[in-house]
Amino acid sequence: MTEKNVLTEIREDIIIATLNRPEALNALNDDLMDELSKVVDQYEENTNLKCLILTGSEKAFAAGADIKQMQPKSYMDVYKEDFITRNWERISRCRKPTIAAVSGYALGGGCELAMMCDFMIASESAKFGQPEINLGVSPGAGGTQRLTRFIGKSKSMDMCLTGRMMDAKEAESIGLVSRILSNDNFVDDVVEIAKEVANKSLVATMMTKEMVNRAYETTLAEGVRFERRLFHSMFATKDKAEGMAAFVEKRKPKFKDE
Numbered sequence: 348m349t350e351k352n353v354l355t356e357i358r359e360d361i362i363i364a365t366l367n368r369p370e371a372l373n374a375l376n377d378d379l380m381d382e383l384s385k386v387v388d389q390y391e392e393n394t395n396l397k398c399l400i401l402t403g404s405e406k407a408f409a410a411g412a413d414i415k416q417m418q419p420k421s422y423m424d425v426y427k428e429d430f431i432t433r434n435w436e437r438i439s440r441c442r443k444p445t446i447a448a449v450s451g452y453a454l455g456g457g458c459e460l461a462m463m464c465d466f467m468i469a470s471e472s473a474k475f476g477q478p479e480i481n482l483g484v485s486p487g488a489g490g491t492q493r494l495t496r497f498i499g500k501s502k503s504m505d506m507c508l509t510g511r512m513m514d515a516k517e518a519e520s521i522g523l524v525s526r527i528l529s530n531d532n533f534v535d536d537v538v539e540i541a542k543e544v545a546n547k548s549l550v551a552t553m554m555t556k557e558m559v560n561r562a563y564e565t566t567l568a569e570g571v572r573f574e575r576r577l578f579h580s581m582f583a584t585k586d587k588a589e590g591m592a593a594f595v596e597k598r599k600p601k602f603k604d605e
């Protein structure tokens with residue numbers, strides 16, 4: 348399953364997708380995003396896989412959309428080809444869990460791509476930014492929307508209007524990343540976290556993910572109603588019976604994703 352711009356590795360039930368355009372600090376272009384979309388398709392189709400880690404290199408998760416690919420494009424080009432919309436946000440529609448493991452630069456489209464994952468883990472060297480304003484444009488793959496929901500208006504305006512970078516500590520302190528890990532063995536350590544996610548009932552995980560995501564799209568009352576309906580529905584699963592029986596019997600549950 349190895350392709351040119353996105354490398355994949357399967358470790359038990361975890362799939363690691365590694366962005367691989369080192370010559371351009373993993374700048375995102377259509378070819379790379381096509382490959383990444385296929386990887387996400389394969390991940391969703393393969394019932395043995397329970398968690399996807401999206402990562403880059405130590406120097407760059409991704410330094411943004413490929414400026415050299417965008418430079419010659421006109422308004423009519425990007426409008427007609429539906430630039431970005433065509434499949435750049437595929438990972439945000441993945442129903443199974445996804446973790447962004449960010450080392451080095453996550454800028455522009457790179458930061459936006461990381462925000463499309465369920466949560467973000469940063470190495471100590473991670474740097475985040477929305478520097479598009481320096482290019483005479485704005486974020487274009489959801490940055491102004493997702494970043495604002497993650498970190499609030501003031502910080503989001505600061506990042507989008509100055510184009511500055513923030514380090515991992517600042518990103519963690521404002522909730523953009525969930526945890527910071529050491530640069531040493533970074534991906535291996537993220538795999539350990541992915542295993543914790545993968546060990547749960549996939550049905551409960553997928554439903555929980557739907558609930559959390561709903562919080563971004565609806566009112567509190569509707570969101571709580573949605574949560575309650577899905578919560579009730581989980582009482583029909585074998586995994587609910589197994590999980591609760593295992594607790595009562597003081598043993599580890601063996602989930603079957605049913």
Ligand code: DAK
Nearest residue numbers: 370371372374410411412413414415454455456478484487
């Ligand atoms: N695109 C293309 N190539 C890139 C790149 C990028 N985003 N970032 C780096 N590279 C390339 C460099 O050109 C260089 O290639 P060569 O010159 O060696 O051929 C190579 O990667 C190494 O980069 P540097 O030599 O610059 O490395 P440094 O360590 O000195 O600096 C840096 C690292 C990350 C600070 C710097 O490379 C940098 O500032 N990169 C650009 C970061 C950036 O501005 N990212 C945002 C991109 S814009 C839309 C419109 C716009 C957008 C979306 C939608 N619509 C119309 C819908 C914008 C999205 C973006 O993400």
